[in-house]
Amino acid sequence: MPEIRVASVSHSFGDGATRRPVLRDVDVTLTEHRIGVVGANGSGKSTFARLLNGLVHPDSGTVTVDGRDTVRDGREVRRRVGFCFTDPDAQIVMPTVAEDIAFGLRRRGLTKDEVRARTQGALTAYGLEGHADHPAHLLSGGQKQLLALASVLVTDPDLLVLDEPTTLLDLRNAEMVRRLVDGLSQQVVLVTHHLDLLDGFDRVLVFDDGRVVHDGTPADAVAAYRSLVAR
Amino acid sequence: MPVTAVPLYLPGASPVHRLGAGPKLLLLLATGVTLAVWRSPWQVAVALGAVLLLYAVARLPLRVLARQVVALAWVAVPLLAFQWVFASWRTGVGVVGSFVTLVLLAGLVTLTTRTTAMVDAVVRVCGWLRKFGVDPERVGLLLALGIRSVHVVLGLAQEVREAQHARGLRSSPRAFAVPLIVRSLRHADRLGEALSARGVDD
Numbered sequence: 001m002p003e004i005r006v007a008s009v010s011h012s013f014g015d016g017a018t019r020r021p022v023l024r025d026v027d028v029t030l031t032e033h034r035i036g037v038v039g040a041n042g043s044g045k046s047t048f049a050r051l052l053n054g055l056v057h058p059d060s061g062t063v064t065v066d067g068r069d070t071v072r073d074g075r076e077v078r079r080r081v082g083f084c085f086t087d088p089d090a091q092i093v094m095p096t097v098a099e100d101i102a103f104g105l106r107r108r109g110l111t112k113d114e115v116r117a118r119t120q121g122a123l124t125a126y127g128l129e130g131h132a133d134h135p136a137h138l139l140s141g142g143q144k145q146l147l148a149l150a151s152v153l154v155t156d157p158d159l160l161v162l163d164e165p166t167t168l169l170d171l172r173n174a175e176m177v178r179r180l181v182d183g184l185s186q187q188v189v190l191v192t193h194h195l196d197l198l199d200g201f202d203r204v205l206v207f208d209d210g211r212v213v214h215d216g217t218p219a220d221a222v223a224a225y226r227s228l229v230a231r
Numbered sequence: 232m233p234v235t236a237v238p239l240y241l242p243g244a245s246p247v248h249r250l251g252a253g254p255k256l257l258l259l260l261a262t263g264v265t266l267a268v269w270r271s272p273w274q275v276a277v278a279l280g281a282v283l284l285l286y287a288v289a290r291l292p293l294r295v296l297a298r299q300v301v302a303l304a305w306v307a308v309p310l311l312a313f314q315w316v317f318a319s320w321r322t323g324v325g326v327v328g329s330f331v332t333l334v335l336l337a338g339l340v341t342l343t344t345r346t347t348a349m350v351d352a353v354v355r356v357c358g359w360l361r362k363f364g365v366d367p368e369r370v371g372l373l374l375a376l377g378i379r380s381v382h383v384v385l386g387l388a389q390e391v392r393e394a395q396h397a398r399g400l401r402s403s404p405r406a407f408a409v410p411l412i413v414r415s416l417r418h419a420d421r422l423g424e425a426l427s428a429r430g431v432d433d
Contacts, residue, residue, distance in 0.1 A: 055428055075430065083428035089386075090421035091428075093372075095239050095379050099347045103375075104429055107368065133242045137382040152429070 001187045002066040002080070002158050004030040004052060009061035010210075011047055022047045023058070024210040030189070032202035034181075036218060037191040038225050039207030048207065049163045049191045053081035065159060082157035082186075086164040088144035089137075097139070097147055098123060098132040104155045122154040126180070142173025149180060159187045166194050195222050239382070241342050247289035252348035253355070255340045262336055266329040272321055275328030282336045289343050299338050300331075307331055341378065350375050372431065376422075387414045 011023040022044045039045040050056040051063045054070035054077050063070045070077045085091050094100040102119045110118070123129045126146050131139065136147060145165055152160065162181065166174035178197050181188055190197065198204055204221035206214035206228065214224035242248075247255075266278060286296050307327050314323030340349075350371035357367035391411045400406040 053428055055424060078428065078430040083425075085421070085425055085428075087421060089383065090418060091425035093379060093422075093426065093429075094375055095346050095382070099345060099375075102347060107430075133240060135239045135382070136379075137386060 001031050001033055003064075004028075004159070004187075004189070005062075005064045006030075006048075006051065007062050007064075009051065009058040009063060011051070011056060011059050022210050023051075026061075026210075026212055028205065028212060028215065030203070033187055034201045034203075035187075035189045036198040036201045036204035036221070037189065037207065038193070038195065038198070038204060038221065040229065043207040044210040045191050045205075045207040046163050048205075049083075049161050049189060052159070052161050052189060053078050053083050055083065079155075080158045082152035082155060082160045084145075084148055084152050084160065084162045084165050086167050088141070088148040088168075091148050091151070092136045092144065095135060095137075096132070097128055097134050097136055100136055100147060101128075101151050101154050104151050108155070118154055122150045126150040126153075140173075141169055142176055145169060145173065145177055146180070149177070153184075153186075157186060159189065160184065161189045161191075163191045164193060165190075166192065166197065195225070198222065239341065239378075240345050241291060241295065243290060243343065245289045245343070247285055247339070248343045250343075252344045252352040255344055256349065256352055259333075259336055259340055263333055266333060270322075270325035270329070272324040272328065275325055275332060279328055279332045279335075282332050282339065285339055286335070289339060291339075291342055295342065296335075299335060303331055303334055346375050346378055372426075383418060384411075384415055387411060387418065390414075 006026055006028050009023055009026045010021065012019050012021045014020050022042075024044075026044075026048065037045045037048060047056055051058060051070065052065065054063075054074040057071050065077050065081055068077050068080075092100050094103045098119055101122050102115050105115045105118060120129075123132055126149065128143070128146060128150060131143065136144065139147060145168075149165070160181075165181075166177050169177065174194060174197070181190065181197075182200070190201070192198065198218040198221075201218050204214075204216065204218045205212050206221050206225045208228055213228065214221050216224075262278065262282075266275065269275060269278065283296075307330065310330070311323045311327040314326050353374050354367040354371040357365070357370045360367055360370065388407075388411055391407055391414065394410070395401065395403070395406050398406075
């Protein structure tokens with residue numbers, strides 16, 4: 001598994017009087033297969049996730065993925081780190097399902113036949129084969145999230161970062177996404193409010209006020225998070 | 232305008248489907264230029280007839296064409312009335328006929344051409360822009376995002392309208408426009424972030 005190293009990272013939003021620290025001296029090294037991140041809204045967990053593929057640059061400290069700095073080697077990091085957002089509508093770029101999956105493969109030096117084959121493979125693997133020419137905006141919420149995941153996974157990233165992928169989904173679709181994530185061979189960092197998604201995860205970080213306040217097994221982390229919320 | 236009234240690719244094997252994206256876009260451009268010159272009712276009628284013939288050749292369902300005509304009527308009828316009153320019926324028929332013909336032809340191109348094929352054609356045509364530091368892939372992406380955004384903004388408009396009705400603000404243009412603009416900008420912001428995450432910025 002890739003080694004994610006977050007070294008003494010702090011980050012703030014805004015300037016001057018509106019400056020608001022969102023991460024405070026975060027220091028973790030992650031090598032496990034499946035890593036969960038939980039915390040209340042505004043605790044810094046989404047910013048932490050965005051650090052991992054260079055969407056957010058740290059104000060201080062460094063973030064590396066397998067030794068590649070997310071600021072200096074941003075392009076290479078983004079090729080290896082796939083990112084999936086909460087709202088699938090915001091990450092679907094092309095009008096139809098197959099075209100959106102194929103979009104991620106542009107600029108990768110692949111031939112048209114290779115793109116077609118990989119797109120077809122992804123459509124089949126994620127249960128979207130019957131929707132290839134279907135308008136993406138007419139898919140259900142769960143199918144849109146599947147499409148968003150397929151569009152990222154077709155590029156075969158080493159690490160997949162998911163920022164609350166089930167927040168907008170009903171229980172059935174959330175379960176579908178959980179099964180998909182469970183079956184991935186890639187390293188996964190999952191930010192979530194759905195604590196049951198973390199069953200079987202190797203490690204869970206609990207964020208509060210921009211700091212990692214607990215780092216352990218899912219059971220311990222969820223207990224720590226619950227006691228934090230109850231305070 | 233309902234989201235379904237906006238055309239999107241419909242798979243098919245007709246000669247129109249098989250024609251390359253480049254020739255189709257060129258035909259659209261040529262028709263636009265021709266209709267800027269041809270303004271008499273019979274000339275416009277010939278062009279409109281040719282476009283309708285192409286719809287028949289493309290073997291597209293009649294309801295697809297009907298939906299587009301109904302959606303266009305909201306603009307075409309008031310425009311025709313305006314031109315008729317302030318200019319002449321001939322001018323009205325010429326202007327509105329050209330408008331309807333071009334929109335229907337653009338719809339036909341979208342209905343029979345994959346966006347990827349159009350993007351590829353645009354990227355090829357814009358290859359020379361590289362000399363001036365313009366990335367043709369970006370121009371193609373702009374086209375794809377434009378097509379996709381029509382549906383996104385229509386979807387947002389529908390949601391805003393429903394929220395407006397739920398709060399009893401049926402006739403307030405401000406209560407419609409402000410949240411629509413804010414939500415569209417927020418969507419653009421998130422889309423930009425998603426594109427960066429997918430390495431488009433690199």
